[in-house]
Amino acid sequence: MTDERQDSCPICKLKDYGIGKRSSGGDYIFNCPRCKNFIITFEALVDTENQDPIPKLSAWIRDFNEKRSGVPEIYRESLKEIPASLPDYSPREKQTKLLQNIERKTEYPGKPVDIVSKHDIPLAWASTEEEFLYYINSLIERGFLKKPFPTTLSSDMPFSVVITANGWDYLEERERHIEERTQAFVAMSFSENLKSIYEGPISRAITKAGYKPYRVDAEPHSDRIDAKIISEIKNSRFVVADVTEQKLGVYFEAGYALGLGLQVIWCVRKDDLEKVHFDTRQYRHIVWETENDLETRLYDFICAIIGKEKEV
Numbered sequence: 001m002t003d004e005r006q007d008s009c010p011i012c013k014l015k016d017y018g019i020g021k022r023s024s025g026g027d028y029i030f031n032c033p034r035c036k037n038f039i040i041t042f043e044a045l046v047d048t049e050n051q052d053p054i055p056k057l058s059a060w061i062r063d064f065n066e067k068r069s070g071v072p073e074i075y076r077e078s079l080k081e082i083p084a085s086l087p088d089y090s091p092r093e094k095q096t097k098l099l100q101n102i103e104r105k106t107e108y109p110g111k112p113v114d115i116v117s118k119h120d121i122p123l124a125w126a127s128t129e130e131e132f133l134y135y136i137n138s139l140i141e142r143g144f145l146k147k148p149f150p151t152t153l154s155s156d157m158p159f160s161v162v163i164t165a166n167g168w169d170y171l172e173e174r175e176r177h178i179e180e181r182t183q184a185f186v187a188m189s190f191s192e193n194l195k196s197i198y199e200g201p202i203s204r205a206i207t208k209a210g211y212k213p214y215r216v217d218a219e220p221h222s223d224r225i226d227a228k229i230i231s232e233i234k235n236s237r238f239v240v241a242d243v244t245e246q247k248l249g250v251y252f253e254a255g256y257a258l259g260l261g262l263q264v265i266w267c268v269r270k271d272d273l274e275k276v277h278f279d280t281r282q283y284r285h286i287v288w289e290t291e292n293d294l295e296t297r298l299y300d301f302i303c304a305i306i307g308k309e310k311e312v
């Protein structure tokens with residue numbers, strides 16, 4: 001691991017000459033045809049040796065490159081933490097993401113977009129080319145995409161696709177539903193001890209990232225989620241769930257949001273971590289000790305995973 005030049009990608013394991021090189025600072029800079037640009041520390045690079053590809057991290061890096069300016073930095077912890085904090089997208093969600101990525105690459109409606117399946121797997125958050133081509137075919141079958149030229153879809157040959165009128169309708173409908181939402185639903189205990197946490201760090205972090213924090217005014221009378229809560233979760237872009245004090249309502253609300261396919265950001269105060277319900281431990285939690293700590297990490301997390309909202 002002392003050579004200056006790396007000929008395969010540490011994240012997706014794609015091999016291609018000249019894929020990465022060492023920077024003067026000691027980190028490695030990669031320009032992978034599949035993941036695109038990222039910086040990785042030497043320690044993280046060593047950890048990826050003899051490891052399997054990490055498709056979710058590859059998709060996250062690609063998404064970062066596609067959507068935002070800047071190059072993501074991968075640290076040793078990121079190798080596990082980023083994939084663990086991302087949801088497992090359903091086949092339907094992967095198709096939607098793929099269609100949205102094709103939309104982003106479409107210069108104007110009707111203009112074909114070139115796809116190289118070997119390199120474009122992350123656009124569908126797929127693990128293999130076979131899975132990727134399956135989603136392309138599904139979008140064609142659903143009438144959202146078409147092939148402008150009669151080519152067979154294969155992994156070796158680039159091919160073109162065009163978004164159909166139905167595809168544009170579908171995208172517009174979805175945008176209205178999710179992308180335009182700016183509310184962040186906060187699920188947490190209503191105890192006096194934690195009151196300042198909502199008003200202080202949680203609200204500040206959400207606001208600074210460009211979203212509007214929302215919390216229901218009072219603890220629900222029962223553990224059932226009422227209609228108001230359901231509609232506010234449905235109106236939200238993502239949910240912040242602080243499970244400190246282990247209130248059942250928080251788990252119900254977060255579970256409901258996950259069922260809708262919304263991203264849930266889990267937080268817990270350090271001295272409460274051991275009590276976290278077993279079935280949510282699989283998700284990474286922001287484990288905080290001080291208000292300051294919570295504010296900074298929540299803000300960074302929102303920017304990295306959800307994306308900072310553009311100022312209008």
Ligand SMILES: [Zn+2]
Binds near residue numbers: 010032058
């Ligand atoms: Zn790669």
